[in-house]
Amino acid sequence: MTSRRSRSAAGGSVPLGEALNGAGLDPALTALFEKMPKRVVEVDPRRPFREPGVARNEVFFVNTGLLSKYKSDGAGRRQIIALRFAGEGILPREGEADYGIQAIVRSEVLVAQQRDFDPIMDAHPELARFFLRLTQRHASISHEWLVNCGRRDSTARVAHLLCETAQRSGLGQSQDRMVNPFTQQQIADITGQTSVNVNRVFADLERQGLIRREGREIVFEDWAEMRRVASFSPAYLQ
Amino acid sequence: MTSRRSRSAAGGSVPLGEALNGAGLDPALTALFEKMPKRVVEVDPRRPFREPGVARNEVFFVNTGLLSKYKSDGAGRRQIIALRFAGEGILPREGEADYGIQAIVRSEVLVAQQRDFDPIMDAHPELARFFLRLTQRHASISHEWLVNCGRRDSTARVAHLLCETAQRSGLGQSQDRMVNPFTQQQIADITGQTSVNVNRVFADLERQGLIRREGREIVFEDWAEMRRVASFSPAYLQ
DNA sequence: CGGTTGTTTGAACTGATTCAATCTGTGTGG
């Protein structure tokens, strides 16, 4: 089922409080966020959720599943610019958002209003420091993606995304398999290619003995070599 | 002269206090930063300034000129991941930096120690909110660069960079010319191409009547068409 | 079963790279 698939891809449910505490937030402040009025929304994959160019006065938190932020160039070619795994969130910014949001897999998302969020920030300015750190981490990931798109060949790009995904979905070190949450089109939209080529890259990776595909699962046959091909070093994930 | 070139490309000098005030910081806090111990450093372009993989316990502020943050893939191919124009800065982050810093043009940079910076942040937690906004802006620029590298053809990528540079260096609306601060190799490192191709793209842009080159200066002959080719809409710059 | 969504494969094409050579402008030392 789609929802099971989402859960396992994202490493299970990560409740708000647990995630904030885990990221180093003072439990007293965590409690404030837990009390903040919010809706729980089930988001279907690859369906419009939030469109670009609309005022974005909401705060999102991914309980389970996987969200993507996307933009498109003038000609409508789509580029996924960021992912939010379970336990991560999306902060608002002045003005209208230049990006849209879609789910990669069926996701459970907490949606709060900026007008409920802002007073908490105002009352506890030390919170901004916490969110500054999280934002810096995401910036660091964006930078790695830029290296990926700009300087690596198509095989390395896909391999790198798989490595990052395995890591970020909280796969245990012992785990050597992962439910691939992406369609090949989505991988293309992340790595700046066409789905046709992504398909060929997958076939290559398999032929080289780096991965094996079993239905939706990807088995990493040679993690060390995989990392090397992808030139993946997880430092940028902190 | 190189230093004049840097100044005009970056739209002149932007002193620390003025920049922070201009970005919306409380003048009382601005004063704290102005009192913070710091060195003034002249940085030569395309020379090592800060290497990747080293603990980065400093804060930088660009007084005049233009800095770049760069990373490289496994094979040593270089990608410039961000620019800092006059009036912008670079914050530290836990652990060792995964990126290096180099000047694009000769720059005057203020360098402060994190240990002098942190106490100010500690004493004035509302500061983090200010830096959060700045960091979000840079993240937004990274995302646009991702669209650029991932989805636009080589002509649009170069055109987009030129548009962004014109805008960010604070060129007046009336201004239709700009000193190009980049070498073609640097443009290649930003847009994920080779310098050879960048050269051909420049020739194309000129042949299409979008720009004219006069020495180091670029004259925008048809700004509207340039924006269209680049699919440049400056909203992401805020 | 039929509709939908995603994957796989082939053939032709093209934008960009690679490698190598040449040209140009600028700064330096004699």
Next chain:
DNA sequence: CCACACAGATTGAATCAGTTCAAACAACCG
């Protein structure tokens, strides 16, 4: 002032990685 060195820009030819278009195939779901 000239000779030289150096960095960057320009050009050509061969090659190749990735796209495009089109069609077939597979899985899933009501």
